[in-house]
Each structure stands twice: as structure tokens, then as C-alpha cells.
Amino acid sequence: MPTLSRCFLRVGLLCLAIGMVPGGLILVQKGTGWFPVFWVLLPAHTYLVLIGGLSQCTLGVCYWIFPRFDGGASRGNTTLAWCSYITLNAALGLVVLHPLLQELYGDVAAEVTFVSAGILQGCAALTFVWHIWPRIRPSATVARRPG
Amino acid sequence: MLYFLCGFVLGGLLLSTLGWKHQAIFGVLQPVYWHLLVVGWLMQCIFGVAYWMFPPFSKDQPQRSEPLGWFTYGALNLGLLLRAVVEPWHSLSPQAGVGWLLVLSAVLQVAAVWIFVINTWGRIRGRRR
Numbered sequence: 001m002p003t004l005s006r007c008f009l010r011v012g013l014l015c016l017a018i019g020m021v022p023g024g025l026i027l028v029q030k031g032t033g034w035f036p037v038f039w040v041l042l043p044a045h046t047y048l049v050l051i052g053g054l055s056q057c058t059l060g061v062c063y064w065i066f067p068r069f070d071g072g073a074s075r076g077n078t079t080l081a082w083c084s085y086i087t088l089n090a091a092l093g094l095v096v097l098h099p100l101l102q103e104l105y106g107d108v109a110a111e112v113t114f115v116s117a118g119i120l121q122g123c124a125a126l127t128f129v130w131h132i133w134p135r136i137r138p139s140a141t142v143a144r145r146p147g
Numbered sequence: 148m149l150y151f152l153c154g155f156v157l158g159g160l161l162l163s164t165l166g167w168k169h170q171a172i173f174g175v176l177q178p179v180y181w182h183l184l185v186v187g188w189l190m191q192c193i194f195g196v197a198y199w200m201f202p203p204f205s206k207d208q209p210q211r212s213e214p215l216g217w218f219t220y221g222a223l224n225l226g227l228l229l230r231a232v233v234e235p236w237h238s239l240s241p242q243a244g245v246g247w248l249l250v251l252s253a254v255l256q257v258a259a260v261w262i263f264v265i266n267t268w269g270r271i272r273g274r275r276r
Contacts, residue, residue, distance in 0.1 A: 013264045020260045024253035031249030
């Protein structure tokens with residue numbers, strides 16, 4: 001398994017594990033009526049599970065499994081894929097830190113944080129698609145079958 | 148795939164009854180819809196493929212711990228099915244005992260994911276030389 005896939009998968013699994021906790025707390029709140037404050041965790045739960053967890057696990061496996069070039073020696077432009085990993089996790093970090101930044105620096109800082117996270121997340125998607133698109137093709141073994 | 152089918156059918160029903168969204172029943176089904184798809188379908192497909200395809204943990208224990216794998220499967224599905232039944236019921240007609248089933252659902256689902264992560268972590272590795 002290549003290094004970048006291991007990075008995506010480890011962070012993805014960590015985000016899943018962490019993201020399930022606020023979701024569980026919200027469900028406990030629904031069942032018991034205690035601690036309505038848990039609902040502030042809903043955006044963190046959604047983002048950590050969907051973007052941090054499931055998406056990164058999917059990207060990690062795609063980077064690992066999709067057809068390669070040059071007889072399996074190359075995965076193409078890996079710099080793009082690394083950019084995707086870095087920008088996606090930077091966006092994730094900003095979203096997670098958003099409540100603290102809002103508390104310390106006010107609403108303007110919070111808005112800048114969200115805008116930055118949005119741009120970084122968009123860049124992550126663009127760079128990964130740019131990397132993986134040429135790899136969406138028949139694998140070499142399929143191409144060599146007599147027709 | 149069963150969750151995919153049920154989730155999409157439920158979503159279709161919710162969409163087609165969008166004009167009736169003032170009815171309480173449709174509002175309480177929204178979280179069920181999302182969790183059937185995200186947890187029941189997407190997450191479970193990812194877990195299944197990871198369990199199957201990730202590099203073996205060792206020659207003797209390729210999937211590391213099969214009992215933990217089965218625990219993940221059982222706890223995730225039991226927790227999700229409990230939620231699918233109890234959450235709308237409790238929202239429409241809250242009762243003291245029923246709410247605690249949601250607590251059980253939460254514990255089962257969180258435990259399932261944590262056990263999966265622990266059981267899978269050692270399989271995220273490069274090629275052994």
C-alpha cells in the first residue's frame with residue numbers, strides 16, 4: 001500500500017472514530033432529553049464523518065487501487081494527490097478549530113476560517129480529480145486480451 | 148446493498164411527498180434516511196471492502212481478529228436498525244423506556260466503528276520485505 005494511501009486511510013479512520021462520538025452524544029440527547037447543548041456538535045459530526053472519514057478512506061483506496069501507468073510502475077502526477085491530502089486536512093483542521101477561533105477572535109475570524117476551509121476543500125477535490133482522471137481507464141491486463 | 152435499496156426508496160418517498168412536508172412523520176424520517184444511506188450503505192461497503200482487501204495483518208491472522216470483525220458487523224447493524232425503528236417512534240410519541248433504546252443504539256454504533264478502526268489499523272501498511 002503506498003505511503004499516501006496509508007496517510008489518507010489512517011487520518012480517515014481517525015476522523016471516523018472521532019466523528020462518531022459527537023453523533024453518539026446527539027443520539028443520547030434525543031433519547032434522554034439531557035444536555036441539549038450537544039446539538040452544537042452536529043456540524044462537527046457531519047463534517048468529520050463525511051469529509052474527514054468516508055471521503056478520505058475512499059480517496060486512499062482509489063489512489064492505491066486504480067490502474068497505474070508504465071506497467072504498474074507509476075501512479076502519474078503524485079504531487080497533485082499529495083496536494084489533495086494536504087488541502088483536505090487543512091480544511092478539516094480549520095473547521096475543527098472554527099469554534100475556538102470564533103471565541104478568541106470574533107465573528108470575522110470565524111467567517112474567514114469558513115471561507116478558507118471552503119476554498120481548501122474545493123482545491124482538494126479539484127487536485128484529486130485532476131490526478132485520478134487519467135487513471136480511470138481499462139487496466140493493462142484487460143487491454144491485452146485478444147479481441 | 149439492502150440499506151442502499153431501503154435508503155433510496157425512503158428518500159424517494161420523502162421526495163415525492165415533499166409537498167406534504169408539514170406532516171410530522173416526514174420530518175422524523177429524515178435522520179433515518181440519511182443514516183441508512185451513510186452508515187448502512189456507504190460506511191458498511193467501505194468496511195466490507197477494507198476487511199476483504201487490505202494487506203493481511205499476519206500469515207496466521209490475515210484479518211487480525213475475525214470475532215472483532217463480526218462484532219463490528221453485528222453492533223453496527225443492530226444499532227442502526229434500532230435507530231431506524233426507535234428514533235421516529237420516540238420523536239412522535241416520547242416514552243421514558245423507549246428513549247433508552249436510542250442510547251443503546253448510540254453505544255452500539257460508536258463501539259462498532261471504534262472496534263473496526265482498532266482491528267484495521269495494523270493492516271494499513273506498506274509491503275513487507
